[in-house]
Amino acid sequence: MKRRYAALDWFRLAAAALVVAIHTSPLSGVSPLADFWLTRVLARVAVPFFLMVSGYFLAKQNWRGTSRFLRKTLLLYAAAILLYLPASLYNGVFSGVGWLRRLLVDGTLYHLWYFPAVVLGVLIARALARLGQPTALTVSGALYLVGLGGDSWYGIASQLPVFRSLYDGIFRYSAYTRNGLFYVPLFLLLGAAGFRPKPQYAACGCALSLSAMSAEAFLLRSLNAQRHDSMYLFLPVLMVCLFSLLLEANQGEKPRFRAISTIIYITHPMVIILIRGGAKLTGLESLLIENSLLHACAVLFVSAAFACALSFLFPRKPRADARAWRELDLSALRHNAGTLQSTLPAGCALMGVVKADAYGHGAVPVARTLQACGVRAFAVACLSEGIALRKAGIRGEILIVGYTPPEEAALLRRWRLTQMVVDAAHGQALSGAGVPVRIHLGLDTGMHRLGIPADDVDAIAALYRCKNLRIRGVFSHLCVVDSLAPSDVAFTGQQLRRFYKTVAWLRAHGYPTGKVHIQASYGVLNLPAQSCDYARVGIALYGVRSSGSPVRRTLDLRPVLSLRARVTSVRTLAAGECAGYDRAFRAGRPTRIAAISIGYADGLPRELPQRGGCVLLHGQKCPLIGRLCMDQALVDVTGLEGVCAGDIATLIGSDGGGTLRAEDIAAQCGTITNELLSRLGGRLTVITR
Ligand SMILES: *Cc1c(COP(=O)(O)O)cnc(C)c1O
Numbered sequence: 001m002k003r004r005y006a007a008l009d010w011f012r013l014a015a016a017a018l019v020v021a022i023h024t025s026p027l028s029g030v031s032p033l034a035d036f037w038l039t040r041v042l043a044r045v046a047v048p049f050f051l052m053v054s055g056y057f058l059a060k061q062n063w064r065g066t067s068r069f070l071r072k073t074l075l076l077y078a079a080a081i082l083l084y085l086p087a088s089l090y091n092g093v094f095s096g097v098g099w100l101r102r103l104l105v106d107g108t109l110y111h112l113w114y115f116p117a118v119v120l121g122v123l124i125a126r127a128l129a130r131l132g133q134p135t136a137l138t139v140s141g142a143l144y145l146v147g148l149g150g151d152s153w154y155g156i157a158s159q160l161p162v163f164r165s166l167y168d169g170i171f172r173y174s175a176y177t178r179n180g181l182f183y184v185p186l187f188l189l190l191g192a193a194g195f196r197p198k199p200q201y202a203a204c205g206c207a208l209s210l211s212a213m214s215a216e217a218f219l220l221r222s223l224n225a226q227r228h229d230s231m232y233l234f235l236p237v238l239m240v241c242l243f244s245l246l247l248e249a250n251q252g253e254k255p256r257f258r259a260i261s262t263i264i265y266i267t268h269p270m271v272i273i274l275i276r277g278g279a280k281l282t283g284l285e286s287l288l289i290e291n292s293l294l295h296a297c298a299v300l301f302v303s304a305a306f307a308c309a310l311s312f313l314f315p316r317k318p319r320a321d322a323r324a325w326r327e328l329d330l331s332a333l334r335h336n337a338g339t340l341q342s343t344l345p346a347g348c349a350l351m352g353v354v355k356a357d358a359y360g361h362g363a364v365p366v367a368r369t370l371q372a373c374g375v376r377a378f379a380v381a382c383l384s385e386g387i388a389l390r391k392a393g394i395r396g397e398i399l400i401v402g403y404t405p406p407e408e409a410a411l412l413r414r415w416r417l418t419q420m421v422v423d424a425a426h427g428q429a430l431s432g433a434g435v436p437v438r439i440h441l442g443l444d445t446g447m448h449r450l451g452i453p454a455d456d457v458d459a460i461a462a463l464y465r466c467k468n469l470r471i472r473g474v475f476s477h478l479c480v481v482d483s484l485a486p487s488d489v490a491f492t493g494q495q496l497r498r499f500y501k502t503v504a505w506l507r508a509h510g511y512p513t514g515k516v517h518i519q520a521s522y523g524v525l526n527l528p529a530q531s532c533d534y535a536r537v538g539i540a541l542y543g544v545r546s547s548g549s550p551v552r553r554t555l556d557l558r559p560v561l562s563l564r565a566r567v568t569s570v571r572t573l574a575a576g577e578c579a580g581y582d583r584a585f586r587a588g589r590p591t592r593i594a595a596i597s598i599g600y601a602d603g604l605p606r607e608l609p610q611r612g613g614c615v616l617l618h619g620q621k622c623p624l625i626g627r628l629c630m631d632q633a634l635v636d637v638t639g640l641e642g643v644c645a646g647d648i649a650t651l652i653g654s655d656g657g658g659t660l661r662a663e664d665i666a667a668q669c670g671t672i673t674n675e676l677l678s679r680l681g682g683r684l685t686v687i688t689r
Contacts, residue, residue: 004251008053011246012261015050017300018043020268023111026296035292040229041217042210047114047230048187048239054118055125055191056243060368062393063126070119077115080266084109087273106175111269113179121184125192128185133193140185141236147182148231152217155225178230186236196244205241209234251330251689256311263307264300271303320685324565324598327653328361328688330369332558336543337373339555345529351399351517353538354389355381360603360680361542361561364392365688370541371395379536383408386417397515399440399473401536403450409433409468418472422450424459431466440473440515443502445495447479454498457505464511473515473533474503482522484550492527525551539674544662546672559662561677562653563684565598567617567645570637580626580634592638594622596649599631603679604651605669609633612668615649618642619656622649 022043027035058065081088081103088094088108107113128136149157150167158164170177177183197205213234220226275298279288289295341350352375353359358366367378367389376396380386386398399418406429412419418438421427430437441460444451452459454476463469476499480488499518506513515533521540523530539546543559573579573587585593596615600606609624615635616622626634637643648655652662666676 004249006251006254006257007246007249009254009257011049012053012257015046016261016264017304018046019111019265020300020303021296022046023269023272024292024296024299026293029290029292036221037214037217040221041214041232044230044232044235045239045242048235049243050114051118051121051184051187052191052239052243054122055188056194056247058122058126058188059129059192059194060393061391063129064391064393066122066126070122073115073118073122076262076266077112077119080112080115081108083266083270084112087269101173105173105179109269111265113176114265117178117180117184120180121188124181125185125188128189129192133189136189137186137193140189143182144186144231144236147177147179148233150177150182151228151231152220152226153231153233154227155220155223176228176230178228183231187239190236190240191243194244194247195240196247197241199245199248202241202244202248206238206245209238209241213238255317256315259311259316260304260307263310264303267306268299268303271299271306275299275302320687321564321648322566323685324563324596324602324683325685325687326361326680327562327564328365328686329558329560329562330365330688332543333366333369333541333560334373336541336557336560337370337375339557340524340535340537340540341374343524343553343555344535345531348530348532349377349534350375350541351377351379351397351534351536352541353379353401353520353536355379355385355401355538356678357385357682359538359542359674360677362686363389365686366541366560367394368392377534379538383411383417387411387415390415390417397472399536401442401477404430406430406433409435409437412437420450420475421452421463421469424452424456424463427452427463427466427469431463431468434468436468436470438470438472440475441471443474443476443499445476445478445498446491447477447495449477449479451476454502457502460502460506461509461511471512471514473517474506474513475515475517475534475536477520478518478523481520481526482546482549482551484526484552496527496530522546522551525553525555527552542677544673544677546666546674548663548667559653561662561680563598563651563680564653565596565615565633565649565651567594567635567643567647567649568597568632569595569645570643581629582627585626585634590638591636592640592643593625594635594637594643594647594649596633596635597631598633598649598651598684599629601630601681602684603676603681604628604633605671605676608665608669611670613651613665614660615651616655616658616660617647617649619658621658621660 022039025035025039027038058069093099093102093108102108104116107116128139149163150170158167213232216232216234275288279285287294288298337350352370354363354367357363371394378389378394379399379401381402383400383404386400389398397418401420403422404412404419409430413435418440420440420442422442442451443454445454464471478492478495481492503513503516517532517534517536519527519530519535521537524535524537540557542561543557571593573591573593575587575589577587579585579593598604606628609626609628613624614621615624617637617640620640622635622637622640624633625636652660662673662676666673
């Protein structure tokens with residue numbers, strides 16, 4: 001297993017340090033050439049990296065977060081303008097002609113060009129992205145080439161009079177071509193594309209393109225061709241390779257690093273001013289200013305210390321693991337999706353059932369992970385669940401396996417959702433709403449919950465004549481396929497025969513069936529291969545079975561979810577003392593008890609302690625005691641040394657050598673894992689690993 005870490009967030013810190021290097025020239029006292037390479041070549045990856053991360057995450061949400069992103073960027077810019085107001089006034093930024101250009105294009109201090117450039121660049125990139133990736137990349141690539149000719153290739157490009165007058169024109173409006181028009185869109189869109197060449201190719205590509213870019217830079221430098229040194233021909237190539245390696249290694253996030261890198265970016269010029277002033281006052285100029293390396297280190301150190309202090313003093317969000325949380329093992333989810341897909345016959349695709357917040361796992365992270373490993377069809381229970389997935393950037397087919405009122409037909413269409421027809425009247429009403437909708441016909445083959453009776457071919461054929469129904473699928477649901485009892489197996493056989501009979505009738509009479517599907521998880525585990533287009537798999541994707549009942553086919557499926565909570569307080573009861581509501585627990589001996597911060601409002605069954613529920617602490621099983629409260633639970637930790645506030649209790653999942661399985665807990669409480677997991681509440685944060 002490859003080691004993964006929050007590579008993107010770690011690299012933000014490195015990129016911030018490189019920006020500091022650009023502005024402090026650490027090696028200038030050692031070797032001007034070495035300094036040129038470090039600050040004018042290598043460090044030029046920093047800003048494109050920031051742009052690519054932004055593009056990557058904006059595109060992940062289909063650019064829907066753009067206005068929030070722009071608002072945040074403008075706020076940061078406003079804060080930076082205020083911070084540097086004295087310096088800007090001193091430099092005369094706001095006086096004379098050109099102040100508006102400096103405010104809106106070049107930035108009010110040398111490093112602040114980034115903010116107006118990003119705002120313009122994001123607007124351009126989003127507009128280009130709408131034209132499709134090839135066009136977007138071609139146009140932004142062409143813009144970059146224009147910019148290149150006004151940047152490090154200026155001396156060569158401006159030999160031609162047309163170019164010279166072009167660039168003279170450009171420089172009347174922008175001090176550099178490294179701006180929101182020529183420079184920013186390409187990197188945003190390369191980030192948005194999220195290219196993933198094989199890691200070995202990407203690593204080779206990094207080495208080769210960095211060498212080529214270095215050669216390019218030294219050549220242009222020797223020709224005295226550089227007007228500026230932000231743009232190189234090989235920089236986009238290097239960035240694509242570097243970024244793909246970072247994506248490959250990326251897992252989880254470190255939000256604090258983002259804040260720290262942003263603060264370093266904004267404040268380091270202030271630190272430079274302060275260190276220069278401080279050095280003059282204390283007579284340490286030779287140490288802190290003239291020694292370039294020490295100067296750069298001092299600036300980096302002070303900026304980083306300031307940024308850390310600020311981010312710790314003013315934390316932005318509560319920690320996700322402060323109270324109680326759902327921890328998702330996304331590699332297990334990917335593994336399960338792969339395993340399930342590979343057991344399905346060719347031509348049958350996995351439809352990820354992510355209703356009820358992905359059975360309590362968090363619909364968005366689950367659907368995104370499935371989408372990233374090739375799943376192109378999803379099932380939800382209602383309209384709002386489908387819309388939430390679209391808003392999170394989920395593409396492909398999203399089937400609502402539940403009722404949607406016909407009045408909502410316009411929303412189905414707007415969000416490109418596929419609706420099941422729950423009975424003939426529903427189908428007629430949907431069509432009557434007057435908006436074309438994509439639908440799958442639900443057939444009732446014996447469950448008698450939803451669906452048109454499978455043998456009512458007249459009613460089914462009538463729906464094919466409905467003007468606004470775009471019939472893209474026919475399916476049914478099995479109700480006892482989890483049982484291997486002979487009578488249940490016979491019933492399932494009957495359901496299957498009814499289903500395929502109707503499918504055959506439709507085909508024979510020229511009614512296109514679209515996607516045909518009948519298996520859910522237990523259909524995959526207990527039936528021979530079906531020649532269908534989809535298997536709608538829910539619980540098996542999450543790596544658990546509904547119950548302990550035997551199955552025909554055991555697949556290597558791994559639990560995705562762990563449930564954990566913090567110990568908040570530990571105390572000792574004397575023999576005879578009681579704990580919790582109703583004094584339901586009575587200590588028979590001196591007893592050490594711990595309170596943990598999770599309760600029935602988080603979705604735990606209230607009777608869990610009385611049904612033998614346990615938690616893992618330090619890898620050891622400890623019984624839950626007393627009445628489960630709304631937000632707290634009590635655990636008997638007698639005999640377990642050293643339990644203290646802040647420790648992590650595991651309610652589902654592994655810790656140390658111990659494991660608590662969702663199947664066992666569900667059985668203890670007389671239910672199935674589907675219920676146990678899907679009840680896990682929204683107050684539980686989701687942490688992905
Ligand atoms: C919930 C549901 C599924 C998924 O069932 P699992 O047993 O969790 O795989 C499939 N189809 C329909 C119609 C459902 O309602």
